[in-house]
Every structure is written in structure tokens, then in C-alpha cells.
Amino acid sequence: MRDVMGQLLQKLRYEPTVKRIRATLGGKTVVDTTRAMLVWEPRRVVPGYAVPIEDIRAEISVRTPAPLKDGPVGFMLSDLSKIPVFDPRIPFDVRSTQGEPVEVRVAGMDAAASGFRARDAGLADYVILAFGDFDSWLEEDVEIISHPHDPYGRIDIRGTSRHVQLMLDGHILADTTRARMLFETNLPARYYLPIEDVVVPLETSPTRSMCSYKGRATWYSAIIGDRRVDDIAWQYEHPLSDAADVQDYVAFLDERLDLVLDGEQQRRAVTPWS
DSSP, X not given: OHHHXXXXXXXXXXXXXXXXXXXXXXXXXXXXXXXOEEEEOTTBSSOEEEEEGGGBOSEEEEOOOOOOOSSOOSBOOTTTOSSOBBOTTSOTTOOSSOEEEEEEEOTTSSOEEEEEEESOGGGTTEEEEOGGXXXXXXXXXXXXXXXXXXXXXXXXXXXXXXXXXXXETTEEEEEESOOEEEXXXXXXXXXXEOGGGBOSOEEEEEEEEEETTTEEEEEEEEEETTEEEEEEEEEOSSOOGGGGGGTXXXXXXXXXXXXXXXXXXXXXXXXXXX
């Protein structure tokens, strides 16, 4: 299945969604449709919304995209793909399919968002919209953050009594038999730990992140011996419903640490955060 999914990553895919999709820009609702498409452009691991032009209440014009930085683009997910993939941090204007960049602008206002018209017959009357350029998005009456939900992606949470230890250079950061494992499609399992079982001091970082399925995360740096390791752990204090079972638990970027399960050290996973 991973091989099949890896091959699909290299293709342009789309399908209709029956959900009512709305988006605001400059304080105005500029998208309101029940005919949206979920679109996975080649190499992008999360979908975007494509909306019929008729359902966009704004001016649409051709634009010249801003120049992109030189250098390699994408991140390796070696368990899934042999080519770099695009996660939500990759700029919208990094294109992997043919088409025309456009601008969506609210008449009489400075508010504008990027869009893209793919050169594909099935998307001929649609505009793929840059999710992050809009003020807010709703699926039905529920706000969606970070990116649209993938109907083929999910998270599952299971309590485990396995002995979980996290270490770095011989220092133990956490030691527990009360972890909760979070399984997320195409990503390594994460171990969320009771804060009482973290044995190194944690300091709140200014870094914040968002997950479409879990919510907004607070990040922490760890004080290990005489050094500080920045942005190594995070916590969902007010998670979305799918992640309620890890509320106030702490997870670590174990691709940068030594994870020991039941006394056996694990291979470090390769992810965009390695």
C-alpha cells in the first residue's frame, strides 16, 4: 500500500466533496460553495480546495508569482516516497503541474489571495486557492485550520503500557509506562507522555504550530545538562476533538532523540522535522 500511495503522490488527483466550503478574506465571505473539489497536486501530501469560479465573490486576474528561493525543494519521507514531497510549509507557488497563477482580490480593498488554474480538463472552471492567504475557512459550520482535511488520512490514539524512554547523549529526558501512542497516516507513531514522567526541565518556546486534525500546539525547549535544546517538544492544551485523548500530554521530536521501547533502541525516523 505504501508503494501504491508513493506512486499516487506523483500524479494530479482530485475529487468532489459534498461539504459546504466557505472562506473569508478581508473580513468578507468570498467563497461559498457546495461544489468544491479536494485537489492533491503532484508531490503535495495534503489537499487544497479548488472552487468553481462562479462561487468566488471576488475579482480574479492573472498574476506573476513572486520569485522563489534557489535550492532543493521538498522533504524526504523515505517510508513513503523516493522523491522529496511538499508538506504545508512549501510555498503555494511551488508548482508541480501546468497551469496559470491568478490573484483573488476583494473589490475596493487591499485584501488579496493567490490562486492557480490547473491545465486539466476536469478542473477547467475551478481555481485552486492558497489556504493560508485567507482569513478563515469553514467546512459546514466548523472552522478548519492549517489545511483541508484529507478523507484518506486520519489519526488514532491508543494507550500503551510499553516502557518508553527518550534519551539524548546518554541523558534521559522522559521515562514512562503510561504513554499514549498517536498514529497518523503516513507519519511515524508519536508517543505522548504524562508531564509528570518528563524528567528534564521544559521551557515554553515562542514557536507555535497548527495541525488540521489536532489543533494549535505550544512548543518547548528542554534543558539537558548544561545545554538547551530548542523546540524539541510540544503539547496540545486545547486540542480538537480528534486529539482529545492527548490533551496536556507532551510529545518529543524523537527523530532527533534516541527512542527506547521496552529496552530496545529504535531506528530514528526520517521526516521533514529530522
